[in-house]
């Protein structure tokens with residue numbers, strides 16, 4: 336708990352001043368960059384690829400000729416790049432700031448190459464052969480611009496986070512991982528509505544949302560849903576900060592936002608923890624306890640097909 340509070344206060348101090356915030360981000364990015372460039376690829380990077388391939392096989396949400404928007408593409412463009420290994424998709428890689436790491440991406444792709452036999456049950460032999468070829472293309476590029484040219488990708492940074500620049504019904508899939516928990520709670524609904532606007536009828540949304548208390552990652556003595564104890568005013572003072580903002584939206588709230596935006600839930604996976612011992616703040620006492628147990632949720636949602644035009648009488 337002491338560590339949790341120390342980190343919370345430290346992040347608050349960094350986030351309160353622009354130059355310190357930028358310095359913190361630059362340092363964090365540098366350190367993470369070194370780890371990704373030289374370290375072992377965490378197993379969940381392979382799991383993400385396997386899950387995408389399984390969902391593609393079951394639902395067809397990733398397919399040749401598809402156009403994909405990766406929201407909050409981050410350091411490695413992992414969702415779009417790994418999809419492009421197996422499917423001939425075009426992608427727009429969208430973020431609010433540039434935190435790309437070419438060496439990290441290459442290091443993880445190199446390790447993914449060695450583990451490709453682990454996905455052979457969910458892809459065809461020709462897709463597997465294509466993945467080896469495409470990884471070799473990615474490993475050989477001199478920079479991100481060459482990668483985008485070879486893969487048919489476009490990298491877009493817009494600090495406002497607005498998707499207004501993209502035409503309606505211009506994508507087949509919007510995908511994000513570890514992003515939606517970081518968008519402002521007040522803009523979550525409008526961001527989702529805008530992401531649905533740019534989807535073609537029958538298009539898909541695939542979002543993985545990490546809804547655990549991110550500060551608990553720094554202190555193993557603290558419950559992974561500890562933030563549920565904080566009323567909003569206290570969270571604003573202690574937990575909320577600009578450098579690692581999380582919106583504390585819960586699974587049911589996300590599902591509600593997606594359904595109200597016109598999507599239908601097709602597939603879901605989650606992880607939960609027991610809430611025993613937590614004293615929930617009033618906002619969370621009103622919510623379904625089982626739903627609050629979620630630390631992670633992955634949702635696959637579908638935009639309705641265009642309704643057939645009614646025949647004139």
Ligand SMILES: C[S@@+](CC[C@H](N)C(=O)[O-])C[C@H]1O[C@@H](n2cnc3c(N)ncnc32)[C@H](O)[C@@H]1O
Pocket residue numbers: 406407408409410411413429430431432434495496511512513514517518519
């Ligand atoms: C935890 S990182 C995850 C990066 C990447 N998706 C991954 O899994 O490696 C969160 C990312 O979301 C981006 N982000 C935060 N708010 C955003 C917004 N409103 N729109 C798009 N991206 C956003 C951040 O800049 C950051 O790159």
